[in-house]
Amino acid sequence: MADPQDPRPDKDAKVPALSRRSFLKGAGGVAAATGVLQGAVQATPQEGRAATLSGTVELELTINGQAKKVTCEPRTTLLSALRDRVEPALTGAKPVCDMGSCGACTVMVDGKPTYSCLTLAVQCKGKEVTTVEGFGTPENMSDVQEAFCAKDGMMCGFCTPGFVVATHACLDRNPDADLDEIKFELSGNLCRCGTYPHVFDAVQAAQAARKAGGQDR
Amino acid sequence: MSSKGNTSGADPSWGKRSDLEVLNRDIRRVDGPDKATGRAVYTHDVRLPNMLHAAVLMHPVPRADIRTMDISAAEALPGVVYVLRVKEDGKDVQYSGDDAVLAVVAAESPEAAMDGVRAIVVDAENKEPVVSTERAKEPDAPLVARRRRATSNITSRRARGEEDAVKAALEASAAMVEMEIEIPVQHHVCLEPHGHVVDPGGEGENATVYASTQAVSGMSGAFAGKGMLNRKASEIRALTPHMGGGFGAKFGPGLEGRLAAQIARATGRPVHLVLSRSNEFTMGGNRSGSKQSLKLGADKTGKFTAIHVVAERHGGFGGGAFPGAPYRYAVPSVFVDTMSVKTATDSSRAMRAPGHPQASFGMESVVDQIAYALKMDPVDVRKKNLTADTHHRQLDRVAQEIGWNDHPNRTAPGTPKNGRAVGIGFGVAGWSPGGRDCQCDVTVHPDGSVISATATQDLGTGARTYVAAIVAEELGLTVDQVTPRIGDSDLPPSVASGGSVTTGSSAPAIKDAAHKMREALEAKLEPVLQAPVGGYIWTGGRVHSEEDPTNSLAWTEVCALLRDPLQVSGRFQKSLYEGRIHGVQAAKVEVDTMTGRVKVLKMVAMQDQGLPLNRMALRSQINGGMIQALSYGLLERRVFDESDGYLLSDNLDLYKIAGAQEMPEMVAIIDDEDERDSVCGMAEAPIIPGQSAIANAIYNACGARLTRMPFTPDNVLEAIHGEV
Numbered sequence: 023m024a025d026p027q028d029p030r031p032d033k034d035a036k037v038p039a040l041s042r043r044s045f046l047k048g049a050g051g052v053a054a055a056t057g058v059l060q061g062a063v064q065a066t067p068q069e070g071r072a073a074t075l076s077g078t079v080e081l082e083l084t085i086n087g088q089a090k091k092v093t094c095e096p097r098t099t100l101l102s103a104l105r106d107r108v109e110p111a112l113t114g115a116k117p118v119c120d121m122g123s124c125g126a127c128t129v130m131v132d133g134k135p136t137y138s139c140l141t142l143a144v145q146c147k148g149k150e151v152t153t154v155e156g157f158g159t160p161e162n163m164s165d166v167q168e169a170f171c172a173k174d175g176m177m178c179g180f181c182t183p184g185f186v187v188a189t190h191a192c193l194d195r196n197p198d199a200d201l202d203e204i205k206f207e208l209s210g211n212l213c214r215c216g217t218y219p220h221v222f223d224a225v226q227a228a229q230a231a232r233k234a235g236g237q238d239r
Numbered sequence: 240m241s242s243k244g245n246t247s248g249a250d251p252s253w254g255k256r257s258d259l260e261v262l263n264r265d266i267r268r269v270d271g272p273d274k275a276t277g278r279a280v281y282t283h284d285v286r287l288p289n290m291l292h293a294a295v296l297m298h299p300v301p302r303a304d305i306r307t308m309d310i311s312a313a314e315a316l317p318g319v320v321y322v323l324r325v326k327e328d329g330k331d332v333q334y335s336g337d338d339a340v341l342a343v344v345a346a347e348s349p350e351a352a353m354d355g356v357r358a359i360v361v362d363a364e365n366k367e368p369v370v371s372t373e374r375a376k377e378p379d380a381p382l383v384a385r386r387r388r389a390t391s392n393i394t395s396r397r398a399r400g401e402e403d404a405v406k407a408a409l410e411a412s413a414a415m416v417e418m419e420i421e422i423p424v425q426h427h428v429c430l431e432p433h434g435h436v437v438d439p440g441g442e443g444e445n446a447t448v449y450a451s452t453q454a455v456s457g458m459s460g461a462f463a464g465k466g467m468l469n470r471k472a473s474e475i476r477a478l479t480p481h482m483g484g485g486f487g488a489k490f491g492p493g494l495e496g497r498l499a500a501q502i503a504r505a506t507g508r509p510v511h512l513v514l515s516r517s518n519e520f521t522m523g524g525n526r527s528g529s530k531q532s533l534k535l536g537a538d539k540t541g542k543f544t545a546i547h548v549v550a551e552r553h554g555g556f557g558g559g560a561f562p563g564a565p566y567r568y569a570v571p572s573v574f575v576d577t578m579s580v581k582t583a584t585d586s587s588r589a590m591r592a593p594g595h596p597q598a599s600f601g602m603e604s605v606v607d608q609i610a611y612a613l614k615m616d617p618v619d620v621r622k623k624n625l626t627a628d629t630h631h632r633q634l635d636r637v638a639q640e641i642g643w644n645d646h647p648n649r650t651a652p653g654t655p656k657n658g659r660a661v662g663i664g665f666g667v668a669g670w671s672p673g674g675r676d677c678q679c680d681v682t683v684h685p686d687g688s689v690i691s692a693t694a695t696q697d698l699g700t701g702a703r704t705y706v707a708a709i710v711a712e713e714l715g716l717t718v719d720q721v722t723p724r725i726g727d728s729d730l731p732p733s734v735a736s737g738g739s740v741t742t743g744s745s746a747p748a749i750k751d752a753a754h755k756m757r758e759a760l761e762a763k764l765e766p767v768l769q770a771p772v773g774g775y776i777w778t779g780g781r782v783h784s785e786e787d788p789t790n791s792l793a794w795t796e797v798c799a800l801l802r803d804p805l806q807v808s809g810r811f812q813k814s815l816y817e818g819r820i821h822g823v824q825a826a827k828v829e830v831d832t833m834t835g836r837v838k839v840l841k842m843v844a845m846q847d848q849g850l851p852l853n854r855m856a857l858r859s860q861i862n863g864g865m866i867q868a869l870s871y872g873l874l875e876r877r878v879f880d881e882s883d884g885y886l887l888s889d890n891l892d893l894y895k896i897a898g899a900q901e902m903p904e905m906v907a908i909i910d911d912e913d914e915r916d917s918v919c920g921m922a923e924a925p926i927i928p929g930q931s932a933i934a935n936a937i938y939n940a941c942g943a944r945l946t947r948m949p950f951t952p953d954n955v956l957e958a959i960h961g962e963v
């Protein structure tokens with residue numbers, strides 16, 4: 023096993039071949055799914071076992087500039103594909119609400135900030151996906167990542183990848199955003215630790231650095 | 240550290256502030272680059288070979304008899320590997336929370352695990368849910384309290400003080416205010432939910448548990464027992480490299496940890512069990528709600544005479560928290576009657592200053608109201624009844640920063656102009672952060688590398704950074720020359736992070752170890768630099784003898800004197816810690832009296848804590864406290880469907896937390912007049928008074944007294960116009 027101090031998704035590790043993917047179909051499955059309703063509801067599947075539809079899709083996605091083969095299902099979200107189906111796993115985008123409320127899963131798709139929990143992997147065929155890992159590495163951070171470190175735009179850091187991607191998007195779209203516009207641009211991301219003021223500082227620091235002749239990265 | 244006053248040979252001390260070269264400055268978080276680039280691995284991100292993904296089936300309503308549960312369809316699904324039945328047929332569900340977990344499905348992928356959950360067929364008879372405290376208090380309500388011989392859902396009732404004397408004192412007071420306060424249940428909403436990855440290890444191997452926990456030191460033992468991994472604690476290693484928020488909700492393994500362990504044991508495979516957001520809202524804990532009836536009296540100079548408080552704790556199946564009364568202020572004559580009202584809902588847990596924000600909201604509301612009743616300045620009235628000088632100077636400074644001294648309505652609320660009104664309000668805080676035994680090892684290698692190791696965890700506070708920075712300060716190095724190692728139960732034991740105890744415990748132990756290392760190195764230097772232990776100055780990556788600064792060595796030369804790595808162990812030292820802190824907050828708001836919308840324009844917080852280890856991380860913590868209080872005050876409310884018992888607010892759309900657009904201008908002031916030569920944690924204090932300050936600001940703006948949280952437009956309009 024990999025060094026337990028470094029539980030990074032291990033690229034050499036053998037992941038079990040994903041078995042035939044399947045999903046529930048029709049009334050039997052749905053009745054089973056909602057079998058726990060109020061009152062004394064007796065929910066019996068119409069068949070002995072939940073009926074299934076099966077299907078795997080072989081996809082080629084362009085992730086952080088690299089072509090990646092992904093085996094998934096039609097229902098697999100981009101978030102799930104990144105975290106659980108590409109090798110090595112890209113776990114920078116976080117699953118937090120899984121319904122488009124928090125922005126922790128934000129990635130760029132063709133340069134647009136996108137909630138990867140609300141996007142199907144199959145929709146991203148032929149598009150450029152950029153995750154937080156694609157913007158920089160600890161050794162070579164993007165200007166935005168650098169600004170987040172300089173201004174302490176993070177505490178627990180679980181929301182931070184989403185904010186970093188959203189900030190890149192904000193600065194691409196509106197390089198001169200004033201504070202109110204920055205707040206608007208980042209309003210799709212939630213942070214429970216309460217890093218917002220330092221995140222705003224970081225965005226402004228990155229803006230200032232770009233103005234002072236820093237390179238767009 | 241270059242201080243002559245802090246020569247080694249003496250007991251360790253933090254030293255003169257002006258001599259510090261690393262601490263008491265803005266230090267970048269050492270794990271910042273990992274966090275900002277997505278490299279930091281949280282428990283949720285751990286991917287191990289052959290790992291199973293688990294998903295949880297919960298009964299959706301609080302009370303039910305589970306007649307039968309058929310898991311056969313789930314077991315037969317492709318990809319499903321193991322289904323763990325948690326509730327046997329014929330058992331009941333007693334409350335919405337971990338008791339509602341019916342089964343866990345472990346599968347080859349997260350999607351297959353969810354398929355398995357959906358394929359389980361449950362035949363249950365649901366019972367009256369008892370989710371509201373009003374219903375729970377009625378004599379014919381079903382009993383949810385599990386106590387033997389319980390006859391009511393009202394438990395742990397305790398009164399203190401002479402009620403008749405207090406009533407008489409209130410009646411004799413120049414002014415008396417009465418208030419009914421209602422505070423809903425709040426959730427922690429850690430962005431990383433509760434969860435673990437449990438790797439049982441192969442034949443003859445140790446087990447490894449990745450845990451999103453506030454207590455990595457205790458985790459090996461907690462996973463050792465029979466219902467868990469059934470192994471010796473020494474054969475289990477717990478790791479918390481990073482964790483996505485705790486706020487008091489994440490101590491032991493919880494039911495989710497136990498179930499992950501059981502599946503890992505049964506399958507022999509690593510199991511990833513992290514709660515879904517809906518599971519997390521249902522069973523991940525909460526801050527108890529509160530209902531308070533308060534009466535406060537004051538004489539005509541504004542001095543408080545007596546207080547009468549009857550308070551209910553709404554902690555669901557648990558007891559809830561409430562620290563009593565009077566909160567923070569001195570009142571000579573006190574009667575307090577407290578009780579828990581049990582409902583069939585998830586037990587409250589510790590949450591950042593358990594009970595204190597609730598008590599603050601009640602107390603600060605009556606304190607504020609009585610000031611206006613006496614036509615006095617609420618800041619003056621606070622000062623008349625607060626005994627700590629620190630609070631007085633902080634009130635003055637915060638009042639100045641928020642613009643109170645130029646504010647028009649200081650002794651009476653304002654009136655709206657064109658439907659809008661601006662007001663300012665205040666609240667105070669205090670906390671007694673703990674300091675307990677804790678250990679740290681510092682190792683210096685002949686190649687110059689330095690390792691500082693203690694089994695603490697970084698909840699986002701910046702703990703990892705000071706584990707390095709304290710050693711760097713002592714040895715005259717930069718922070719990046721010291722490698723911090725934390726988040727590993729194999730490291731020297733540390734404390735569970737609760738009650739702001741982490742910094743007060745671990746920082747002294749790190750300092751002690753660093754100090755011992757400095758002395759050990761100085762003993763080796765004696766023959767080379769000819770000064771005795773205690774006769775050296777360590778600064779700028781060099782050491783020189785105090786007598787003769789030209790007699791010096793570079794850090795690498797010092798380390799080259801070592802033949803083997805040199806290791807020392809430090810322990811918590813009481814003399815380096817003091818656990819008493821104060822804070823004051825103010826809020827400036829704009830109230831739209833037509834729509835009931837409240838916009839917070841500015842918040843100011845001031846906080847003391849002894850020596851600030853890292854000023855930037857400290858401001859982050861103070862901001863975080865203000866923001867969580869703002870969110871609590873304006874937005875947060877757990878909502879159950881009272882007739883059927885469904886938790887309606889089990890997602891981040893319906894349970895609102897503050898976002899970028901709600902952010903006011905924020906000023907975090909570190910109280911630099913506090914020159915104590917000590918450290919302690921501080922994170923609880925700044926979450927205590929913010930919502931109180933906001934409510935007081937609303938009153939100051941327009942004369943509407945918000946007694947029910949959160950201050951949503953409906954509650955604000957009701958406060959302005961009366962019940963509509």
Ligand code: FES
Nearest residue numbers: 118120122125139
């Ligand atoms: S996880 Fe995608 S928006 Fe929250």
Ligand code: FES
Nearest residue numbers: 178179213214215
């Ligand atoms: S830093 Fe913890 S949630 Fe944002």
